[in-house]
Amino acid sequence: MTTENRKPESAAATGGLKPGAGAAHLGDRAFEWITLIMALSVFILIFVIGYELAVGSMPAIHKFHWHFLVSSDWDPVNDIYGALPFVIGTVVSSAIALVIAVPISIATALYLTEMAPAWLRQPLIMFIELLAAIPSVILGFWGLFVLVPWLHIHCFPLFRSVFGFIPIFHGQDYGPCMLAAGIILAIMIIPIITSVSREILRSVPGLQREAAFALGATRWEVTRIAVLGYAKKGLFGAVILGLGRALGETMAVTMVIGNAPQFVPSLFQPGSTLASWIANQFTEAVGDLFYSALFELGLVLLGVTLLVNILAQLLLKTFAGPGVKPQH
Amino acid sequence: MNAPNHNWRKFKNVFMEILALVCAILVVMPLVLVFYHLIVEGFGSINLAFFTQLPKAVGEKGGGMANAIVGTFILIGQAALVGVPIGVLGGIYLSEYGGTKFNWWIRFAADILNGVPSITWGVVVYGLMVVPMHGSSALAGGVVLGLMMIPLVMRTTEEVLQLVPGGYREAALALGISQWRTIVQIVVRTALKGIVTGVLLAMARIAGETAPLLFTAFGNLGWAHSLREPIAAMPLQIFNYAISPYDDWHRQAWAGALVLLLLVLFINIGVRFLTRDRFQQKT
Numbered sequence: 296m297t298t299e300n301r302k303p304e305s306a307a308a309t310g311g312l313k314p315g316a317g318a319a320h321l322g323d324r325a326f327e328w329i330t331l332i333m334a335l336s337v338f339i340l341i342f343v344i345g346y347e348l349a350v351g352s353m354p355a356i357h358k359f360h361w362h363f364l365v366s367s368d369w370d371p372v373n374d375i376y377g378a379l380p381f382v383i384g385t386v387v388s389s390a391i392a393l394v395i396a397v398p399i400s401i402a403t404a405l406y407l408t409e410m411a412p413a414w415l416r417q418p419l420i421m422f423i424e425l426l427a428a429i430p431s432v433i434l435g436f437w438g439l440f441v442l443v444p445w446l447h448i449h450c451f452p453l454f455r456s457v458f459g460f461i462p463i464f465h466g467q468d469y470g471p472c473m474l475a476a477g478i479i480l481a482i483m484i485i486p487i488i489t490s491v492s493r494e495i496l497r498s499v500p501g502l503q504r505e506a507a508f509a510l511g512a513t514r515w516e517v518t519r520i521a522v523l524g525y526a527k528k529g530l531f532g533a534v535i536l537g538l539g540r541a542l543g544e545t546m547a548v549t550m551v552i553g554n555a556p557q558f559v560p561s562l563f564q565p566g567s568t569l570a571s572w573i574a575n576q577f578t579e580a581v582g583d584l585f586y587s588a589l590f591e592l593g594l595v596l597l598g599v600t601l602l603v604n605i606l607a608q609l610l611l612k613t614f615a616g617p618g619v620k621p622q623h
Numbered sequence: 624m625n626a627p628n629h630n631w632r633k634f635k636n637v638f639m640e641i642l643a644l645v646c647a648i649l650v651v652m653p654l655v656l657v658f659y660h661l662i663v664e665g666f667g668s669i670n671l672a673f674f675t676q677l678p679k680a681v682g683e684k685g686g687g688m689a690n691a692i693v694g695t696f697i698l699i700g701q702a703a704l705v706g707v708p709i710g711v712l713g714g715i716y717l718s719e720y721g722g723t724k725f726n727w728w729i730r731f732a733a734d735i736l737n738g739v740p741s742i743t744w745g746v747v748v749y750g751l752m753v754v755p756m757h758g759s760s761a762l763a764g765g766v767v768l769g770l771m772m773i774p775l776v777m778r779t780t781e782e783v784l785q786l787v788p789g790g791y792r793e794a795a796l797a798l799g800i801s802q803w804r805t806i807v808q809i810v811v812r813t814a815l816k817g818i819v820t821g822v823l824l825a826m827a828r829i830a831g832e833t834a835p836l837l838f839t840a841f842g843n844l845g846w847a848h849s850l851r852e853p854i855a856a857m858p859l860q861i862f863n864y865a866i867s868p869y870d871d872w873h874r875q876a877w878a879g880a881l882v883l884l885l886l887v888l889f890i891n892i893g894v895r896f897l898t899r900d901r902f903q904q905k906t
Contacts, residue, residue: 326803330716333709337732337774344739347747402646410640411647419647421895426654428891430831432858433880436865437657440664440873482653489650513636536738543740545834546862570742570834577746577838593746597739604738608731 351590369556376588380558385568389541391477404492427486435550438479468563471553484537495529532610539603545570569596665877694855701765710776718784733774745835761854764840768829779821783814827890833858
């Protein structure tokens with residue numbers, strides 16, 4: 296992307312000129328207004344989403360106040376609802392995903408920008424983009440029928456025999472579990488983190504690298520000192536962006552996490568996330584308070600993902616703002 | 624200062640490069656594995672009936688997903704009617720009008736909107752359309768997918784419009800053509816291929832969306848006779864079959880997943896080859 300040859304000229308041309316009077320002028324004004332309204336739709340949509348969820352959650356908010364966030368009960372029979380297991384499940388599954396995805400993604404981005412032979416770059420990039428295009432329901436389906444049985448038969452016994460003394464590997468395993476959800480989430484966010492990281496790394500000035508090479512550094516030392524040091528903030532932004540996606544991911548998680556309204560501190564136990572629990576319960580909900588509680592789960596999820604995404608965008612936009620451009 | 628151990632540094636260099644290569648291979652593995660399993664399990668169940676027949680009741684052999692395939696295309700069509708005009712016009716504003724600061728905020732909001740979880744969209748449109756209309760409908764499904772398309776289309780439209788050289792605009796304005804006609808007839812037309820690409824990619828993305836459809840389009844084992852009825856969609860059907868306990872339905876789900884994946888990948892790869900020159904200029 297080159298920034299210099301577009302904005303200034305078009306802005307100057309349009310700002311400076313007052314073309315024609317009458318009909319043409321009217322057409323110009325109308326067109327600008329129409330496009331402006333369409334552009335503003337993004338603000339309107341964010342507002343509508345927040346408003347609708349807030350209105351829908353009102354009954355639950357009035358009934359439970361802040362207890363909703365710290366209670367672990369999910370009891371439709373007595374109409375008592377709490378979000379805690381889902382909040383923790385969301386955080387834990389995303390954390391597992393990040394632990395797996397971050398090193399792999401950043402290493403891959405480094406490989407693509409710093410090390411890979413030229414002929415391999417384009418095909419690899421295309422593969423990663425295609426991985427991002429796999430619908431989440433298909434990945435979840437694959438997870439349910441391939442990954443979960445594989446973990447159940449081959450991985451869990453191995454983990455148990457080697458790390459059995461650590462509490463997070465305790466408990467009966469039924470197949471669908473937190474770890475499976477974390478792995479599927481990792482697969483889903485790896486392409487995002489990798490491609491955003493690649494953009495960030497590409498914007499590291501070539502001079503940075505040349506300077507380090509000139510001092511006699513090996514390629515890895517150049518990467519570590521000159522490239523990673525320079526790109527730290529942007530890479531952090533890429534990771535947070537991936538986190539935002541992981542927190543809100545629904546279908547794939549619903550299919551492999553086991554959908555139990557509980558959180559057990561074990562990787563092998565089923566659990567739920569905010570998103571997967573909404574997907575799982577919404578069509579079965581009866582009664583206003585039940586619906587309202589699900590809306591409130593949605594509100595909590597929206598709040599968390601908005602904050603995380605705002606942080607990610609701020610990190611990325613302040614890193615790769617105007618003025619920074621690719622050097623190759 | 625000690626002289627650094629040269630061999631050790633060289634070894635570390637090679638080691639890290641191999642590690643990075645291994646990671647790159649690991650990243651590609653899931654795509655290969657998913658594709659492999661879908662072909663092995665799903666290919667055998669794809670036949671003419673799959674594309675032309677309705678689902679059969681549990682226990683009966685055969686049947687297909689014709690309703691879901693048609694449903695997905697109907698939903699995408701409706702979504703495009705909502706998402707494309709708003710997205711493209713908004714993208715035009717971002718590229719051609721507005722101040723730098725103001726547009727920064729719009730872009731920021733679009734990127735944030737892009738990060739809103741898909742299940743949240745489903746819940747919101749449930750409240751906005753399904754409750755007032757007293758039931759799930761194809762219309763609600765189309766609208767939710769269309770709204771999700773807006774930020775995607777807006778950002779790609781803006782990006783390709785900005786690739787159009789400023790000279791084109793100046794030349795047109797200098798000839799006395801009004802600004803809006805300059806934009807529509809020259810700028811947008813020059814970038815049309817890129818805009819279409821963006822729209823197609825957005826369509827491919829929403830074609831696989833399931834979560835927002837769960838409570839809006841809802842799914843349907845038969846045909847939907849109007850847009851006010853619940854409608855089937857491929858991702859929904861795959862999900863419902865996958866979590867069912869029946870082997871026959873699992874087979875259908877494998878076949879459906881393979882067809883859906885091929886559709887999505889076909890659009891993605893096709894678009895890349897069509898617009899190779901445009902997006903590969905100067906990496």
